[in-house]
Amino acid sequence: MRRTSRRSQVHQAIAVSALLLAALFLLPLAVVVPFRSALFGREEPVDETEQEEAPPPVPSGGGLDAARPLRVLDGEAVLEMDLGTYLAGVVRAEMPAAFEMEALKAQAVAARTxxxxxLQSGGNHGETADVCTDHTCCQAYLNAEAARANWGDRAAAYEAKVESAVRETDGEAILYGGVPILAVFHSSSAGRTRAAGEVWVNDLPYLRPVDSPEPGDRIPNYYSRVEFPAEELKAKLLAAFPEADLSGGMEGWLKDPAADSAGNVGTVSVGGVAAKGTQVRAALGLRSACxxxxxxxxxxxxxxxGYGHGVGLSQYGASAMAAAGAGYREILTHYYTGVTVEPYQG
Known part of the structure; x- marks a missing residue:
């Protein structure tokens, strides 16, 4: 009996010890298991390098140009864009992208002005649009896709130059008396630009004749020759000057030329009719009135x-000035008399 009691006590002690031992091993698991996934689970790797958002595309223009909306008539369609985008298209179309960078900047400022x-004078399109893409009315325009096709393997470099020319002159305009001028331009003069009144009706104080460094040997078709059979010439002249008397010999159809301040034909008699050299140029499709x-x-x-009307900025002259070290503001204040070049927000 005593032996049985003692054996029972031993069994109880063993059982208690076993329970304690089990608790000793299971307690850590009870703590760990609920958090096993967090402690030992496989997680996606974390890139601890600094994360930066990709910069937005850089627009052709800067802040001032981007803030000015524009309606551009392109054929029958009216395109809505900001001024910077429009100016990039104008520079692509109006000046060779191979030109000097400072000349491209001068072109961008002239086009903006x-x-x-x-815009301030009301334009030619009423409520329909602000400007158009017809160079005979406003300014030529070429979108990026068309320009890339023209430029071929130089497209990326040329597009970067054009966009930089617009962006780096953001908002700048040519001002006379604090307001934007009629900033006309042409391809190349005959060594000197012309006064506005020698081409159109009125003179303007900032469109005066100035010397222009034209690198004639590097300008395509700077010197050109055009021939007309007698009958074709008579038909063209009579279409433009119906009162002209061209009944005599061809040698007397054009007489008494008078040069203007730039050496162009200022006036000439066409069969007894007084005409401007610019009118004869237009009638015959000549590259200039020189x-x-x-x-x-x-x-x-x-x-x-030369090529063009000869008033204002000469594009080839601007590139020659830039190649000689002139900045775009120096170029512009040379070709436009008495002006300033500065940001304009009016």
Missing amino acids: YTLYK FTWEAQKGGMAFFVT
């Missing part, structure tokens, strides 16, 4: 220098 002048002529057997030959 011309656009602002159009021309001479010579009667030849069966026709007339015209010898022409």
Whole structure:
């Protein structure tokens, strides 16, 4: 009996010890298991390097240009864009992208100023649009896709130059008396630009004749020659000057030329009718009004220098000035008399 009691006590002690031992091993598991996933689970790796958001695309223009909306008539469609985007298209179309960077900047400022002048003067399109893409009315325009096709493997570099020219002159305009001027421009003069009144009706104080460094040997078709058979020449002249008397010999159809301040044909008699050299240029499709002529057997030959109306900024002259070290503001204040170049928010 005593032995049985003692054996029972031993069994109880063993059982208690076993329970305690089990508790000793299971207690850590009870603590760990609920958090096993957090402690030992596989998680996605974390990139601890600093995360930066990708910068937004850089617009062609800066803040001032981007803040000015524009309606551009392109054929029958009206395109809505900001001024910077429009100016990039104008620079692509109006000046070779291979030109000097400072010349491209001068072109960007001239194009911006011309656009602002159009906006303030009411333009030519009423309520339909602010400007158009017709160079005979406003300014030429070329979108990026079309320009890339023209530029080929140089497209990326040329596009970067054009966009930089617009962006780095953000909001700048050519001002006379604090307001944007009629900033007309042309391809190349005959060594000197012309006064506005020598081409159009009125003179403007900032569109005066100035010397222009034209690198004629590097300008395509700087010197051009056009020949007309006698009958074709007569038809063209009579279409433009119906009162002209061209009944005599061809040698007398054009007489008494008078040069203007830039050496262009200022006035000339067409069959007895007083005409401007610019009118004869338009009638015959000559590259400029700086021309001479010579009667030849069966026709007339015209010898022409330069390209364009010759007023304001000469694009080839601007590039020559830039190559010689001039900045765009120096170029602009040379070609436009008595002006300042500064940001304009009016």
